[in-house]
């Protein structure tokens with residue numbers, strides 16, 4: 001007997017929409033691709049909008065031949081550090097959802 005029971009209960013239209021995002025999913029958005037840990041001092045490359053910890057990306061860009069984004073390899077040319085922007089929104093969000101334990 002074939003049970004064609006794909007459950008689509010969550011698709012109820014018009015009802016109160018509570019968006020539940022999995023913590024893991026959020027964490028993935030707030031994870032530094034260099035060290036795979038939650039971002040500290042989120043810093044975004046303005047060219048491609050990839051985000052890293054400030055420390056990680058600065059260290060990365062200080063390496064000799066690293067003048068591109070570690071994720072997508074977009075070239076940052078000279079002065080890559082000038083293309084970095086502190087991402088306070090993301091940092092705030094991260095701090096709210098994943099408060100740093102001290």
Ligand SMILES: [Zn+2]
Pocket residue numbers: 032033034035036037039040052053056057
């Ligand atoms: Zn990092």
Ligand SMILES: [Zn+2]
Pocket residue numbers: 045048049050069070071072073074
């Ligand atoms: Zn990138």
